[in-house]
Amino acid sequence: MPSSGASRVNEFLHQLASGLALGGVYAIMALALVMIYQATQLVNFAQGEMAMFSTYFAWKLTDLGWPYWRAFAVTVVVSFLGGIALERIVVRPFAKAPVLASVIVFIGLSLIFNALAGWLYGYSTTDFPTPFDGRPWFGQRYMSAHESGSVLVSLVVLALVWAFFRFTPLGLAMRAAAQNPTSSRLVGIRVGWMLAIGWGLAAAIGAIAGMMAAPIVYLDPNMMAGILLYAFAGAVLGGIDNPFGAAFGGFAVGVVENLMGAYVVGSEVKLSVALAIIVGVLVWRPSGLFGRRIVARV
Amino acid sequence: MTGTAPRTLLTLALFAAALAFPFLASGYHIYQGAQVLILAIALIGLNLLTGYNGQISLGHGAFFAIGGYGAAILTVKLGVPYFLAIPLASLVCFGAGFLFGFPALRFGGLYLALATFALAVATPQILAYKGFDAVTGGSSGVTLIKPRAPFGLPLSADQWLYLVCLACAAILYFAARNLVTSRIGRALVALRDQPIAAETMGVDAALYKTTCFGVSALYAGVAGGLSALAVGFVSPESFGLSLSLSFLVGIVVGGLASLGGMLFGALFIEFVPNLADQLSVTFGESAKALPGAIYGVLLILAMAIMPGGVAGALRSALRWASKTK
Numbered sequence: 001m002p003s004s005g006a007s008r009v010n011e012f013l014h015q016l017a018s019g020l021a022l023g024g025v026y027a028i029m030a031l032a033l034v035m036i037y038q039a040t041q042l043v044n045f046a047q048g049e050m051a052m053f054s055t056y057f058a059w060k061l062t063d064l065g066w067p068y069w070r071a072f073a074v075t076v077v078v079s080f081l082g083g084i085a086l087e088r089i090v091v092r093p094f095a096k097a098p099v100l101a102s103v104i105v106f107i108g109l110s111l112i113f114n115a116l117a118g119w120l121y122g123y124s125t126t127d128f129p130t131p132f133d134g135r136p137w138f139g140q141r142y143m144s145a146h147e148s149g150s151v152l153v154s155l156v157v158l159a160l161v162w163a164f165f166r167f168t169p170l171g172l173a174m175r176a177a178a179q180n181p182t183s184s185r186l187v188g189i190r191v192g193w194m195l196a197i198g199w200g201l202a203a204a205i206g207a208i209a210g211m212m213a214a215p216i217v218y219l220d221p222n223m224m225a226g227i228l229l230y231a232f233a234g235a236v237l238g239g240i241d242n243p244f245g246a247a248f249g250g251f252a253v254g255v256v257e258n259l260m261g262a263y264v265v266g267s268e269v270k271l272s273v274a275l276a277i278i279v280g281v282l283v284w285r286p287s288g289l290f291g292r293r294i295v296a297r298v
Numbered sequence: 299m300t301g302t303a304p305r306t307l308l309t310l311a312l313f314a315a316a317l318a319f320p321f322l323a324s325g326y327h328i329y330q331g332a333q334v335l336i337l338a339i340a341l342i343g344l345n346l347l348t349g350y351n352g353q354i355s356l357g358h359g360a361f362f363a364i365g366g367y368g369a370a371i372l373t374v375k376l377g378v379p380y381f382l383a384i385p386l387a388s389l390v391c392f393g394a395g396f397l398f399g400f401p402a403l404r405f406g407g408l409y410l411a412l413a414t415f416a417l418a419v420a421t422p423q424i425l426a427y428k429g430f431d432a433v434t435g436g437s438s439g440v441t442l443i444k445p446r447a448p449f450g451l452p453l454s455a456d457q458w459l460y461l462v463c464l465a466c467a468a469i470l471y472f473a474a475r476n477l478v479t480s481r482i483g484r485a486l487v488a489l490r491d492q493p494i495a496a497e498t499m500g501v502d503a504a505l506y507k508t509t510c511f512g513v514s515a516l517y518a519g520v521a522g523g524l525s526a527l528a529v530g531f532v533s534p535e536s537f538g539l540s541l542s543l544s545f546l547v548g549i550v551v552g553g554l555a556s557l558g559g560m561l562f563g564a565l566f567i568e569f570v571p572n573l574a575d576q577l578s579v580t581f582g583e584s585a586k587a588l589p590g591a592i593y594g595v596l597l598i599l600a601m602a603i604m605p606g607g608v609a610g611a612l613r614s615a616l617r618w619a620s621k622t623k
Contacts, residue, residue: 041408042408043408043411043412045356045411045415090598093602094601094602097601099354099407099408099411100348100352100354100407100554101601101605103354103356103407103408103411104546104550104597104598104600104601105597105598105601107356107543107546107594107597108593108594108595108596108597108598108601109594109598110594111543111590111591111593111594111597112590112591112594112595112598113594114587114590114594115587115588115589115590115591115594116587116591118584118586118587118590119584119587119591122583122584123583123586225419225539226419229415229416229419229420232412232415232416233416236409236412266427266428268423268426268427268428269420269423269424269427270423271416271419271420271423272420272423272424274416274419274420275413275416275417275419275420278412278413278416279401279413279416282401282404282409282412282413283401283404286404286409
């Protein structure tokens with residue numbers, strides 16, 4: 001237990017650093033949720049289990065002896081294609097269904113992925129490799145190499161997503177399709193495919209989140225339940241229709257969760273912090289910190 | 299007239315069969331029968347909220363847990379007799395549901411699903427919280443004593459508990475039946491389908507929705523309390539996300555906005571995991587994946603081809619039969 005002032009500060013910085021590391025994972029999970037929310041106004045409850053399944057896929061590849069980054073790249077591409085296939089085959093028929101039906105379908109998907117992972121890979125907890133081995137970066141003592149690398153990967157993903165939507169024609173078409181489907185269709189954008197690509201991107205980003213989280217929380221079929229909950233909290237906190245708000249929310253939730261766990265409520269009830277954030281934000285500021293306020297027209 | 303008479307007969311026949319069941323079946327089957335009745339109570343409660351009122355709850359396991367822990371703490375720690383403990387615990391549930399219903403008013407469809415999902419995931423951790431150890435027994439939970447039959451009736455504890463469950467299920471079923479066919483029930487359905495029109499017609503949305511949440515939680519609480527008595531044990535791990543999701547599966551398979559269908563839903567979520575347990579003897583660990591796979595596939599299939607669940611399918615089969623006659 002820290003007794004002197006200096007070691008207490010050290011302890012605090014350490015907690016802050018590991019909060020940021022997991023916060024990066026929550027941030028990109030929240031980004032994946034926003035990706036689907038913007039286009040369909042739905043939250044994908046299966047996002048966590050999809051990410052878990054992708055992570056198992058990557059684990060299988062590294063287990064076969066593939067080098068880490070090759071396994072990483074192949075997993076991201078396969079997840080992207082899998083996300084598109086999922087939208088085309090399973091989600092699409094429910095495009096016009098009420099919210100309840102969509103939520104039930106997402107829950108069904110998450111149960112299926114969980115069962116598939118358990119059936120294919122078993123229910124025991126496994127180690128997952130990290131490419132960021134060795135000594136902590138920049139000679140500091142607060143963040144392990146993997147934690148620093150994970151934050152870096154999260155930031156890179158955020159930058160890439162931003163650049164994709166800002167500078168590419170496809171990104172522009174996707175934004176247009178999400179904002180005004182009817183007019184987009186009139187100018188020749190295939191709105192249905194834009195939705196499918198959105199699902200693909202969400203699946204790919206989720207896969208990266210899973211691969212960054214797995215070395216920290218270990219790999220098992222239920223590894224993403226808690227992470228998905230924190231990502232929900234992050235997305236709700238930052239504003240679920242704003243990618244950068246959601247990413248900020250993810251980092252913030254990571255830090256708050258870790259500090260609350262270390263100093264206030266104890267690590268055994270950390271999940272209730274997410275519950276409190278979600279309920280609190282929805283009651284006092286339903287649009288989140290950076291979200292647009294939605295006014296319904298009667 | 300011709301529509302209601304067979305239905306009443308069928309209900310009475312089912313009730314008679316359910317009443318005879320504990321005197322014909324063996325101990326473990328009686329226990330399973332009680333579980334089915336308990337689950338049916340919880341499903342009726344959830345269906346009042348989700349099926350009839352359109353408020354999505356992915357966290358009813360939390361109210362089931364409050365009922366279970368309430369009954370356990372009242373009987374074991376405070377010495378309250380079980381037949382008072384269950385009503386008291388379910389009143390606490392009504393209060394909790396009513397209070398959760400207030401923020402839920404502001405959430406609307408999807409956000410309510412998010413908040414209740416969070417509730418479901420956080421429940422086991424809150425129950426195991428060290429600060430409540432003295433009352434809740436922490437992660438090891440509380441052990442209850444199964445109630446014996448009163449007045450020296452020649453019934454085993456299992457048989458007695460089954461009959462208690464049957465009485466509760468019957469009473470709560472008829473209460474729910476009366477509720478949904480009354481003016482209040484029509485208001486609940488109107489708030490689900492046409493909220494703005496309903497409010498224009500003078501339905502107090504806030505009052506109806508929060509009360510509906512409270513009543514729904516009360517049903518879950520009765521079920522949780524009875525379940526604690528039947529199992530003889532409550533622990534945090536039994537009230538996780540999977541319990542809440544199995545309730546959702548139950549109402550979807552049984553039929554959204556149906557009450558009789560909840561018996562099918564309860565049979566389904568009681569026996570599918572059982573079946574998987576039996577299969578795991580021969581197929582090993584991979585059979586553990588079976589309930590989840592079946593649940594997931596059925597949820598999606600039900601939404602795609604059978605949105606009314608078993609009850610809806612039976613209803614259209616009957617309609618088809620009466621047309622061709």
